[in-house]
Amino acid sequence: MGKKNKDEGPNANNVVNKDIMQRLNFMYQASVYLSGVLPIPPAPAPQKRQKRTRKMTVHDLSKSYVNSMKVVANKTMVKMHVPSLDPAVKRTLCNGCNIVLVPGSTASVRVKSSRHHGHIMVYRCGSCDSTRRIPAPPTLAEGDSAPSTSTHPDEAPPPVDEPYKPYKHKPRPRPRPRQPPLFARDAGHVVLRGNDKLPDRDPDLGDGIYIT
């Protein structure tokens, strides 16, 4: 890994693999177009003693575009032990059938509660019925430090001579707020538009592409 001059900052002209990025972008958008251009036909009832002759549809095409998008990303952007697609993009793809999960169109979104994370977003794919569970724990506000473990000072120990009380279960500890994942966090990322740098985005609004 060659060292780069840090003072220059990122520049749109020397983004590595720019043409590959553009290709991935195109394939993603083509896949979204084809997955939404016709309604998903209902699955035909399975019939016995009949040869299955399923024809390829535009939905299968859209899946095959995403499939080859994954292959392109894996083959070209070689980083060691790092999944090559950006996690923000990867989270919008179905693991079962490679369709792009668009909430309301190809996926239904439900929020479920979870003991560990507080909440979990469940994306159910409309075509293959598989689910993608994305934990959505309470997030720390920007600049907050890690929460202190004991916010309430311990009260005085209970007096010894107390009437017998039935044992009560302690309430479960609530999930602690934590920082959002690295790709959704303001960790020194720079957004480039054309050749100039964009100002930092509003952390409250986001830019609308993350499923977090």
Add this chain to the structure above:
Amino acid sequence: MLLLDNAAKESRLKKERDAKKAKLRAAKEHKKLGVLGRRQDTARGMGLWGFDESQAQFALFLPLHHLWLGYMSELLHLPQPGGAPRALSGAAIHPKLLKADFHGSIISVHQTKNTAILGISGIVIHETEATFKVVTKENRLKVLPKQNSIFTFAVPVQSILPATHDTDSPLPLPSPEANEELKTVLDGPHALLQLHGNQFCFRAADRAGRKFKAKESIEL
């Protein structure tokens, strides 16, 4: 000291168990390979390579073609319309086009050994290792083998993207309903490029990371 003539045999149960394990492992590998993720049959049995004829409509794929034109404008840094048209230099665009995606482009068969497909032109909707699948203007799906054919495809000379376009915004996509005046690349100023099918027999995804070597091409 006694030499055992009959060495300890592997027990039958163990053999069966191992065979079962190997079978399970093979099944798992096979499942991973599935094109649709949930393959339960061979690709041919599922009809993967046939395309639904009712969906092979040219108008349906025209927006995809326009998406591709936007992609080409972005990839090749095409100048805005109005300015002086700049000649595309081969050395600059060939390595980019080799790594580009051809889904959505309009190709036509220029020369071929198989005269039945000569002159067929259409929007590429699927590219496999050995074929292009195109939808023609007559709303027919045609499978064009790459082997022994020379294709031509057109790239626009001027950018179709608006001047305000940036890398952050999506490529423009017209709606399939209001496309009376939608045009293909052939209706505007364009450059025709030749594609030698014999040297292009790779999967679309593999081309991205592949180094192409100059091979002598045999005339058809």
